[in-house]
Amino acid sequence: MFVQVIASCRDEFLAAIEENARSSFTDEPGCRYFDVACDLDDNLHFVFHEVYDNEAAVAAHRAAPHYKIWREAVGKYVVPDSQVNTLSRRLFHYS
Secondary structure (H helix, E strand, O other): OEEEEOHHHHHHHHHHHHHHHHHHHHHOOOEEEEEEEEOOOOOOEEEEEEEEOOHHHHHHHHHOHHHHHHHHHHHHHEOOOOOEOOOOOOOOOOO
């Protein structure tokens, strides 16, 4: 996912996405990875990389209480129409 954050709301956005990422990773058995990154040249542009076991795990994520809170935060802190969601299937992983 890619998002652009409203400049005056960056701190609030970071608090909201940190809670969503932490809750997703710790409370959802199907969430294997949740990374939040900030563009080096634009500290209002963020990329999330989330890895779930399967589509059922994604559906469970979207049904979680913390996800609802996150969606409300998006409405307040993210530039309208800047969010781009993509779903992909992991082919390789090195760590």
